[in-house]
Amino acid sequence: MIFNKLSLGGVLAAAMSAAALTSAAWAADKPSELKIGITTYSSGSASVFGVPARHAAEILAEGINAKGGINGVPVKLYFIDEGAGLETLMAEYRRLVEDEGVDVTFASISSGVCNKMAPLAEDLEVVNFMWDCGTQRILEDDKYDYVFRTQANATPEVLAPLAYLLKTNPDFKTIAVVNQDYAWGRDSWEIFSNALKTQRPDVKVVAELFPAFGAADFSTEVSRLQALKPDVILSTSWGGDLDTFVRQAKQRGLFESSKFVLPLAESSLQRLRDDLPEGVIVGARGDHYFLHPETRNDEKFKAFNEKFKERTGEYPIYSAAHMVQAFAALEAVYDKAIKANGGEWPTKEQIAEAMIGLNFKGLGRPLVIREDGQAIEAQLVGTTAKRDGYDFKVIDQMEIYDGKDLMAPVGEKSLAWISKFKADFLSKVPATPYRHQ
Amino acid sequence: MSRKSLDAFPDHAVSATAAAEAPWPVRRRHREKYAMNKELLAFIIVAVLLAVVPFTFGTSTTFIAMSLAKGLAVLGILILLRAGQVSFGHAMYFAIGAYAAAFLSSAFRGIDMLLLIGAAILASGVAGAIVGIFVTRYRGIFFGMVNLAFSMVFYSILEKAFHITGGSDGMRIRRPTLLGMELKRAEFDIAIYYVILLFALLSVWLVWRYLRSPMGEALRAVKSNETRLEYVGLSAKSVLLGGYIASAVLCGIGGVFMGMVQGLATPEHAFWTRSSELVFIAALGGPAHVAGAFGGTVVFEAVRTYAAALLDDSWQLILGVTLIVIILWAPGGMVELFRRLTGLDRAKTLTPEAGR
Amino acid sequence: MSDYSASPLLLQAEGLKLRFGGIIAADGIDLSLHEGEHLAIIGPNGAGKTTFLNICTGYLRPQGGSVRFENREITAQPPRQITRLGIARAFQIPQLFAEQTVLENMLLAVSVRERHWNPLRNLHAVPERREMEGLLELVGCSDVRDRVASELPEGKRKLADIAIALALKPRVLLMDEPTSGVASADKFDVMETLMNALRQAKVSSVFVEHDMEMVSRYATRVAVWAQGKIQTTGAPEVVLNDPDVVRNVIGG
C-alpha cells in the first residue's frame, strides 16, 4: 500500500520532469516559459500580506505576458502556501525546483521561512529573492551565491520611524513596547531599543510587553499602559493583532495620553479606517504608499494601482509593493544578463552574477542590490491624518529617507553598527519632507 | 460479530471470531507461521522498495524521508493506543528531539549525526520518564488532557525563551557529519534517507516484537482490565510508563530526523494541533498494525501536499472528510481496508478458511 | 474433620473495621487461615464478605485493624504486592483481559510470576506454556483456550478467572462465589476438580459461598459473617446445624 502511493507520486513526478525536459529541449537555449515559484501566505494570519501580494503577482505576470514576456519568454507562476506548515512548504519547494524546474523563486514573507528557504535555495542552486521577510540576519550572518533580497531589512525599517520620532517628538521621556511574540517583534525591538539607547540614553523603557502572536485580546495590556502613561508606545505588530490592539487602545483613550509609533500600520490603514486616530506615526517597511509623493504620477504606478484596486477593491499595501519590486528585479536582471551574454538567454549562474549591482525600480524610489545581495530601499514614514476623499486615514507630514543612510555597511552586523551611533546621528539623517496632496 | 463493534480497533474483534473457530493447535501454529512468513515477506518487499527509492524516484526521496520520520512518531502513538490511551501532547517529544539536535549542532559545528540521534533519544527518553511518572496516573480523556497541558507549557516556553530557543522562528540545525564525513546537500539527502529508513525498519521490528512480548501484551491489559493486572502482581502504571517512554523516544527520533531533514527546529513542532495530527494519522493508517503508522503518514502528507492541485487551499477539508469516512466505515483504518481488499486479514487472523 | 489449628498460620486478620457512610461492613473482624484449610465465609447479602477479600488483598484500606500474611504485616499494601507475596484472588465478577485469548491471559499471569520481561520474546514463547495449558486442562478450559476472553460464556469466564489466579502459584487463594455462573448441573463437578487441584498444589483457600451444600462438602471450617461481625466459626457440620445460623443466615 505504501508503495502504491509512492509510485503514484513518483510516476507523476517523473512524468512532470520528463515533460519539463522535452519542452526545454524544444526551446533550445531559450525556455518556452520562465517559471517562478512564489511562497506566500494564503492561510493563517499572515495572509493579510500574502493574499494582496499574490494578487499583485498575478497582475504583474499578466502584464509581462501581455507585452510578450521577458525577452520573449512568458512567465508562469507557481504559488506555495507558507501557512501549510514547513513539511509541505519544503516538499513543495523542492518539487518545484527539482521536478518542475522553476528558474527563480521568491521566498518568502515570514522570516522564519526565509531562514529555512535561504540555505535550501543555496543548496539547490536556484536563484531566490527574499521578497518580503524582514530579518537582517540571513545575509549578515552567511554569504550566499544564489540568495538576494529585493527590499530592505529590519534595520532601516525600524530606524526610520525612530528617526522620525526623534525629529517630530524630541521631548519624550518614557516609552513602552507592545510587540508580537515572535522573531520580528523581538528583533525589531532589539534594533529599536539599542538605537534609542545611543540617541537618548535618558529615555526610560517602562514596559516591554510581548503578547502571544495572534492574541485576541489586549485589554490587560491597555490597562497597564494607561496606568503607566508612557509618552510613547511602540508596536511593530501587524494584521489582526495590530487592528485589535489599536481598536482597544482607541476605545479606551490610550491615544490621548501616549504618542503611538506603528512602523507597519500602512498595511492596516484601509481596514482600521476611523479606528486609527490622527497623529499616529506610521511606516511601511520601505517607501510604499499608494499616494507615494514622488512616484504617484508615474504611468507604471498609476496603472498598477488601478488594476489592483479593480481586482481587489483596495489600494495596494506594502506587501504588494514588495512583490512589484521582486518582479522589477527579475525583469531588470534578465535584461542585464542577456545584454551581458550577447543577447543569449543566460544561465542561472549568469543571473546570479548579474544581480550584484543591479538597479531596478518598483513603485517607489529606485533600488540597488549591494555586493552582499541586499537591496537598498528608501523608507517612508509619516503621521496619520484625516483628509477628504478617503474614508480611512491617510499619511501626512511624510519623510522619505534614503536607504543607504540607515543600513549597516556590507560586512558589518546591524547591532554592532548601531552601537557605534553618535548621539545625534538619527536626528540628522537627511530626509525629504512631503505633505499630503 | 459486527465489524462496527464497540471496540475501536477491530483486529481483536476479528481475531475473536477467527480464533473461536480454530481450536486445533497444530493447524493453528501452522497458519500462524504461514501468516508470519507472509508478513515478513511483505516487510522485506517494502523495505527493498524503499531502499531503491533514491535510484528510482529520486525527487521523492526527501518527501519519503519526512514521511518516515513522522511515521516513527506515529509508531510511538500506536504503542499508547495499544493501552487504549491517546496523548494530545506527544508533539512535545517530537520537538524535544529536534531541539536537542538544534542545541548540539549550534554548540558543536560539524557534530556527527549519530551523536545527534543519540542525544535526541536520551533527551526524549528522560523527558518521557519524568513526565510519564505524572501522566501515567491518568486514563482516557484526562490522560490526553494532561499531556496536552504539559506540551502547551513546553510550547509556550519554546516561544517565550526567545534568547535561548530563537522564539517562534526556531533554531537552525546545521548539517551534521556522518561518521566523520562531511556531506554536501545531495549526498546528505541520500545519506539521511538511508539512516532514517534504517531506523524506521529497526523500530518497526522492535515495536512489532515488543507489542507481542509479555510487556506489550500487558499494555493491552491496561486497556481491558487494570484490576486483573494488579491482581496478577503487575502495576498498570509501570506497564504504561514503559510504553510511554518507548513512545516518547520514538517521537524524539522522529523529531530529530524531521529536524535534520528540514534543518530547523520550531516551536510549531510542539503545538497541540501537531499532537492531534499524530493521533489522526495513527487512526487513519490503522492502529492495529505497525504498517498503519507509515502508510497513514505517507497518505496524510501526500494529501496535504497535493490537495492544492485538486482544490485551492483545501487540504484540511479533504483530510477531515477522509478521516470521518475512515472512522465511520473502516474504523481499522487503511490497514483494515488493505486487508479487506487483499484478503490478507484471513491469513493474519487465522480464520479456518485461510489455510485452505 | 481434622483440626488445622496446629499447622502454620497463613493469613490473619485482627480487629478489622470499615464502614461506608452509614453501612458497617466490618466492625472488629478477627479471622485466620491455617495452612491446608479451606475456609468458607457465609452470611447474608451485603454483609461485607467481599469487603473482607478486598481488605485482605489491599484493594480497600481498613479504618482499623491489621492483616498479616505469614507473620508479615500487609495491611493496605497495594494488591500487586500482596499478590506477589502469594495471595491470589478470583472474583465474583470474573476479571479477565478481555482482548486476549484465555491462554494469553494465563501466559501473561505466568510471565509476571516468572518475571519474563524480555521485550523481544513473544508471549507465546514463554517456557511455562505447557504448564499453563495443563492448568487450563485441569479447570476444564482447554476447549476455550484460544478464544478471546470477552467472548466466553459466563461459566467459562468464572473458571478462567480461577485459572489465572492458580497460574500465579499462590499459597492462598481467595474466591468469591467460585461456582456462581457455572451451569448448576456442573457445579459440583467443577468444584470437585477445583478443590482437588488446590489440595494437590497445597493451596489453602478462603471462599465466600451461598450454597450450603457446597460449604458442607468442601469447607474445612466455616465463618458466619453478619452485621459486620463474625457471629460464629467452626466445623461445617457444627455451624450449619446451629439453630441461630439456620434462622439468621441460611433460612433468612
Added chain:
Amino acid sequence: MTPNFAVLALLDGIAYASLLFLVAVGLTLVFGVLGILNIAHGSLYAIGAYVAATLGQWLVANGYNPWLTFPALFAGATVVGIALGGMLERFLLQRIYKKDEVLQLLVTFAVFMILENLQRMIWGVQPYFMSTPLNLLGNISFLGINYTAYQVLFLPAAAIVVLFALRHFLRHTAIGAQILAVTEDREAATSIGINATRVYFMTFVIGACFAALGGALATPTTSLVTGMGANMIVLSFAVAATAGLGQIEGAAVSALMIGVARAFAVYLSPELEVIMPYLIMVLVLLVKPNGLFGKDTARKI
C-alpha cells in the same frame, strides 16, 4: 506601577474570564452529558463570531439602528448553534456515540479541520471586526483607567446570566432535569426511560450555542482571524479540565482563576502570560487528577 494594580488586574481578569467561561461552559456541558470532548467547539466559537460580525456589519451598513447589533450577536450565535450544532449532532455525532472515545475525539478533530477550512473559504483571511456594541456602551473610568463598559460590565453580566440561567434550566425544567440525570449516571438515566437521543441532541445544541455565543460576544472586542478557534479551544480545555470535566459552576471558578492569573501575569511578569493557563491546569491536575471539582469514581469489583 500604581499600588492599585491588583484591583486593575482583577478587573481585567474578570472581563477575560467571562468570555472564557462562556466558551468553556458549553464544552464542559457537552462532555458531561455526551461524554465527548468536542474539539470542533473551537470552530463553533469562531463561526459564531464570524456570523455575528457579518450580521452586525450588514445592519450597520444598511443604516439600521446600531443598538440592533446587540440582538444580532445573540441571533447570530443562536443560528449557528442550532443550525450547525444541530446538523453535526444529527448527521455525525449520533453515529459515533457507541464508538471508542478516542475515535469520538478524532471525529471532532476532523470536523474542526473541515470547519477551519470552510471558514477560510467563506470569510477569507482578512481580519474581520464589528465593534459597534463596544462603542455604543462607551467607557467607564475606574482609578483613572478607562475601561470599556462592554468588557467590564456587559460581558461579566452576560456570563453571570448564562451561569444562573443554565443552573435554573438544569434544576427546574423537565428537560434540564433529564440532562442532569444523564450527567450523573448515564446508564441509570436511560434505564428509567429518559430519551437519551433527545437529551443528547438538546445538550449538544445548547453547548454549540454557548460556543457560538462566546464567539459572538467576543466579536466587538477583537479582530476575527483565521486560527482563532484553535487557540480558544485549548484555553477552554484548560478551563474545563482544571474545574473537572462536566462541572458547570466549577468552570466559572476556574475561568476566573485562569483569567485573573493571566491578568496578574501581564502586570507582574508579562513573559508568563501565555503559559499561565496551562501551568494552572498542570498544577491542579497533578494535585487533583479529576480537577478541582471533579468526582473520583472508584471501580466496583
